[in-house]
Amino acid sequence: MVLVLALGDLHIPHRAPDLPAKFKSMLVPGKIQHIICTGNLCIKEVHDYLKTLCPDLHIARGEYDEDSRYPETKTITIGQFKVGLCHGHQVIPWGDLDSLAMLQRQLDVDILVTGHTHQFTAYKHEGGVVINPGSATGAHSSITYDVNPSFILMDIDGLRVVVYVYELIDGEVKVDKIDFKKTTATTAN
Amino acid sequence: MSDDMHAVASRPELPEKSATLDVTRRFRDLRSVQWRINLGVLPSSPSASTDELRRVTADSRRRYARMRRRLLIDPHTSKDGSNMPDLAMDNPLSQNPESSWGRFFRNAELEKMVDQDLLRLYPEDGSYFQTPGCQGMLRRILLLWCLRHPQYGYRQGMHELLAPLIYVLQVDINRLCKVRELYEEHFTDKFDELSVHESDLTYNFDYKRFSNAMDIPSNSNENARKATSLSDLDTEVQQIVLLSDPYGAESELGIVLSEKFMEHDAFSMFEALMSGVNGSVAMADFFSHLPADGTNNSSPPVIEVSTALYHLLSLVDSPLHSHLNELGVEPQYFCLRWLRVLFGREFKLLDLLVIWDEIFSEDNSKIELRDAESFAIFGSARGAFIATMAVSMILYLRPSLLGAEIATSALQRLLNFPQNVDLKRLIQKAKSLQVLALNAASTLSMAPSLSGELDHRKPNVRGHSMSSDSLSPKSPLSLVPDSYWEEKWRVLHKEEEELSRSGSEKRVPIPTKKRGWTEKIRAGLARTESDPSPVQSTNVRKGPRATVRRSLLEDLSRQLGSDEGIEDVIPQDTCSNENTSSEDNSWVSSDTPDAEKSSALNDDSENYTSGESPLPVSDVPVESSAIMALDDNCIDKVEKDVKDQKPLLGKLQWLWKFGRGYPSEETADKGGETTEAPKSTDPEGSQNIETEPSVFDEIHEPCPTSKGDGQDLNMMGTFKNLGQSMLEHIQVIETAFQFQQERGHAGPLESFSKNVLVGKGQVTAVAALKELRKISNLLSEM
Numbered sequence: 018m019v020l021v022l023a024l025g026d027l028h029i030p031h032r033a034p035d036l037p038a039k040f041k042s043m044l045v046p047g048k049i050q051h052i053i054c055t056g057n058l059c060i061k062e063v064h065d066y067l068k069t070l071c072p073d074l075h076i077a078r079g080e081y082d083e084d085s086r087y088p089e090t091k092t093i094t095i096g097q098f099k100v101g102l103c104h105g106h107q108v109i110p111w112g113d114l115d116s117l118a119m120l121q122r123q124l125d126v127d128i129l130v131t132g133h134t135h136q137f138t139a140y141k142h143e144g145g146v147v148i149n150p151g152s153a154t155g156a157h158s159s160i161t162y163d164v165n166p167s168f169i170l171m172d173i174d175g176l177r178v179v180v181y182v183y184e185l186i187d188g189e190v191k192v193d194k195i196d197f198k199k200t201t202a203t204t205a206n
Numbered sequence: 207m208s209d210d211m212h213a214v215a216s217r218p219e220l221p222e223k224s225a226t227l228d229v230t231r232r233f234r235d236l237r238s239v240q241w242r243i244n245l246g247v248l249p250s251s252p253s254a255s256t257d258e259l260r261r262v263t264a265d266s267r268r269r270y271a272r273m274r275r276r277l278l279i280d281p282h283t284s285k286d287g288s289n290m291p292d293l294a295m296d297n298p299l300s301q302n303p304e305s306s307w308g309r310f311f312r313n314a315e316l317e318k319m320v321d322q323d324l325l326r327l328y329p330e331d332g333s334y335f336q337t338p339g340c341q342g343m344l345r346r347i348l349l350l351w352c353l354r355h356p357q358y359g360y361r362q363g364m365h366e367l368l369a370p371l372i373y374v375l376q377v378d379i380n381r382l383c384k385v386r387e388l389y390e391e392h393f394t395d396k397f398d399e400l401s402v403h404e405s406d407l408t409y410n411f412d413y414k415r416f417s418n419a420m421d422i423p424s425n426s427n428e429n430a431r432k433a434t435s436l437s438d439l440d441t442e443v444q445q446i447v448l449l450s451d452p453y454g455a456e457s458e459l460g461i462v463l464s465e466k467f468m469e470h471d472a473f474s475m476f477e478a479l480m481s482g483v484n485g486s487v488a489m490a491d492f493f494s495h496l497p498a499d500g501t502n503n504s505s506p507p508v509i510e511v512s513t514a515l516y517h518l519l520s521l522v523d524s525p526l527h528s529h530l531n532e533l534g535v536e537p538q539y540f541c542l543r544w545l546r547v548l549f550g551r552e553f554k555l556l557d558l559l560v561i562w563d564e565i566f567s568e569d570n571s572k573i574e575l576r577d578a579e580s581f582a583i584f585g586s587a588r589g590a591f592i593a594t595m596a597v598s599m600i601l602y603l604r605p606s607l608l609g610a611e612i613a614t615s616a617l618q619r620l621l622n623f624p625q626n627v628d629l630k631r632l633i634q635k636a637k638s639l640q641v642l643a644l645n646a647a648s649t650l651s652m653a654p655s656l657s658g659e660l661d662h663r664k665p666n667v668r669g670h671s672m673s674s675d676s677l678s679p680k681s682p683l684s685l686v687p688d689s690y691w692e693e694k695w696r697v698l699h700k701e702e703e704e705l706s707r708s709g710s711e712k713r714v715p716i717p718t719k720k721r722g723w724t725e726k727i728r729a730g731l732a733r734t735e736s737d738p739s740p741v742q743s744t745n746v747r748k749g750p751r752a753t754v755r756r757s758l759l760e761d762l763s764r765q766l767g768s769d770e771g772i773e774d775v776i777p778q779d780t781c782s783n784e785n786t787s788s789e790d791n792s793w794v795s796s797d798t799p800d801a802e803k804s805s806a807l808n809d810d811s812e813n814y815t816s817g818e819s820p821l822p823v824s825d826v827p828v829e830s831s832a833i834m835a836l837d838d839n840c841i842d843k844v845e846k847d848v849k850d851q852k853p854l855l856g857k858l859q860w861l862w863k864f865g866r867g868y869p870s871e872e873t874a875d876k877g878g879e880t881t882e883a884p885k886s887t888d889p890e891g892s893q894n895i896e897t898e899p900s901v902f903d904e905i906h907e908p909c910p911t912s913k914g915d916g917q918d919l920n921m922m923g924t925f926k927n928l929g930q931s932m933l934e935h936i937q938v939i940e941t942a943f944q945f946q947q948e949r950g951h952a953g954p955l956e957s958f959s960k961n962v963l964v965g966k967g968q969v970t971a972v973a974a975l976k977e978l979r980k981i982s983n984l985l986s987e988m
Contacts, residue, residue, distance in 0.1 A: 190294070
């Protein structure tokens with residue numbers, strides 16, 4: 018019963034002032050065990066805010082991030098799942114499933130989380146999941162029209178992960194759910 | 207751990223209860239069943255058949271199972287079993303209070319709190335309570351109870367109430383297994399209930415027996431012989447068998463001792479304990495911060511019970527109570543822990559089980575309290591017993607509590623209750639106090655006519671007299687009500703009677719108690735039976751006698767028309783302080799010689815209806831031997847002589863005259879003179895010193911009269927001992943004086959008179975000491 022929050026591309030303060038109020042009210046500290054951030058926060062204040070939600074915070078470097086110390090890619094093991102993290106601007110064509118699958122194989126992860134497109138997508142692909150949490154603030158993107166603020170909450174429970182998608186459409190929070198089961202357990206290193 | 211469990215199965219000695227099969231003892235060997243009956247989980251009427259027991263058991267278990275299914279939720283399984291849950295409500299981040307995730311998180315919080323406590327529950331190695339299975343059970347039970355009673359939440363300590371309940375269940379199940387092994391044939395599956403098939407092997411295939419039979423052919427014969435009928439077994443085994451018959455009422459669910467349903471049973475016991483089924487004492491109240499309903503006070507129940515405790519203590523043992531009050535030891539500091547876990551922290555587990563047996567066997571039904579002002583805890587026998595148990599524990603620690611000079615040390619003592627205690631005595635004392643508690647729930651007046659087994663309580667008038675410090679020394683008697691003296695006299699008179707009756711027995715020194723009859727007398731002055739531990743040093747803790755003597759001394763000093771200075775010095779303060787301050791030091795040590803002599807006189811003078819003897823303050827070790835050596839007859843005689851109705855003051859003067867007019871002792875005169883001189887300036891010192899010869903004389907004088915009884919040799923022996931002890935105490939005084947001299951005038955001087963003692967009094971005291979030495983030499987020569 019591990020709750021993992023995945024979000025990114027906030028572009029605060031350049032393209033958006035803050036998270037939507039409805040999202041903020043939902044994100045209370047204490048419920049979430051890990052936060053995975055695809056990048057482009059961009060400033061330290063956002064980093065601190067995310068830290069208050071959960072002390073275990075993983076961030077990959079986006080092209081507009083002001084802190085250059087974030088890694089390009091990151092791999093985390095949560096429960097039985099290996100989760101890979103990358104911003105996605107490095108993988109071209111942007112948002113292409115096959116290229117992302119290449120990255121997934123490269124990182125050898127079950128779940129790959131990337132961003133940059135500001136568009137929520139989730140693919141089940143070759144025994145793994147490729148997820149894009151979209152932009153949590155709905156920041157402007159040059160490749161996507163009509164960006165809706167969105168983020169993802171993963172409930173990792175044994176060999177099963179349930180992905181809850183929260184989208185802010187027309188001022189209302191809409192929730193969707195995707196189930197994913199892993200076939201084999203990860204061997205401990 | 208299993209050894210402990212086996213040990214528990216053989217019950218420790220308990221005070222005798224009536225032999226009738228009363229409901230509290232029906233299953234005396236099966237604690238879990240017994241407790242379930244006492245707590246109200248199982249029907250408590252003595253006529254309840256096994257079937258009824260089983261039915262009630264089954265019902266309670268069903269309730270628990272239902273509740274568990276309802277409350278322990280898995281958020282993945284959607285509510286109402288529908289496949290399309292409303293995700294807007296049921297997502298993990300939902301703020302909706304009804305969402306199952308919300309409940310899940312709330313439960314998780316509770317669980318975290320519970321876990322914190324569980325990890326620290328009886329953490330000894332190999333402890334039964336730390337096994338994952340047990341921990342899981344504990345966690346679930348506590349969680350469910352808290353969910354059921356959200357107004358209480360989870361408080362630290364609830365787990366300690368639950369742990370012994372599970373323990374006794376486990377013990378009984380172990381017992382069941384053992385019995386099973388012994389009496390196999392009664393546990394076979396009587397599927398058809400046809401006895402004809404019992405020995406027919408085609409119906410009863412017991413693989414174990416089969417394999418045994420193969421290996422050792424002789425076994426089959428033995429097994430055949432062992433087929434006794436159920437009624438041949440002794441009752442307890444019979445009970446066990448009937449209670450665990452899988453084909454009885456309610457079949458498996460009704461097996462009263464069942465491992466499968468341990469959790470269910472533990473829950474029902476816990477719930478009954480916490481809510482005090484139909485009774486007055488609900489443990490849950492102790493955990494709440496809000497005042498209980500139906501009471502008119504505004505304090506939380508624990509505070510209320512603590513004050514009730516202290517009230518009871520003040521009735522039973524006023525000096526200790528006032529001492530604790532002065533120190534500032536509020537009852538709830540230690541009572542909170544005692545009450546919330548029902549003394550679970552103060553005793554080892556096995557001792558605790560004994561105590562809980564007693565507590566649970568008390569009736570918990572509500573008793574109508576005589577008046578609305580009285581404490582709610584006394585509203586049931588069980589509540590009263592809990593309170594008196596606590597009081598009895600406090601009384602057990604009496605010596606060290608009285609010796610504590612600051613609140614911290616007293617609290618330390620209270621919070622670290624000694625490990626090896628005599629449980630029987632504690633419980634007996636609690637029971638005796640229980641009657642008192644139930645009667646005197648509100649009012650204060652007590653008749654001294656209560657049965658002799660109860661310790662004599664100090665009449666309340668004493669309290670008044672002690673607190674009236676502003677008595678004019680000139681006419682003390684008139685301000686102390688006559689009834690006070692009468693009661694005193696009556697009390698002591700009773701004691702004497704008992705004494706004289708048992709005088710001959712007391713001759714034989716009692717090995718356990720060093721001070722035989724003297725203690726009895728002192729006990730008669732409303733002290734408890736706590737053993738004052740032998741005092742090692744002269745600068746000592748005050749023993750139980752101290753307080754009485756102190757108060758009596760106070761009365762005496764008032765009577766003697768002493769100067770104002772005395773009142774301040776009067777050891778209300780010395781009560782609380784240790785003899786570290788120089789003034790107190792001298793004061794106390796100068797008392798020490800009196801201790802010996804006066805203890806003899808003391809006990810006599812107690813017959814004077816108190817107040818007269820100059821009462822020393824502290825325990826001194828050697829006195830016991832001196833006292834013991836004193837011939838009982840002699841003292842009895844003295845008592846009787848003295849008891850002749852002389853007016854108080856007259857007696858007093860007689861004492862003085864003795865001191866002055868003793869023919870063979872020129873020292874007495876000097877003593878008298880020395881007393882005159884410092885008297886104006888140093889009342890206390892004079893008192894002590896003057897009375898010393900008088901004390902000695904007093905003893906000396908009557909004793910020759912009893913020589914006619916033909917116990918000369920005894921007399922000699924006693925004189926020698928007396929002399930010796932006198933010598934020792936003289937030494938004590940001297941050292942104390944030296945000590946004091948070194949100390950100088952350090953420490954606050956509370957009263958001018960104390961100052962004076964330091965200065966002039968020393969000189970006179972030293973002189974008087976020399977006189978005493980002479981006396982003692984004379985004595986020893988004789």
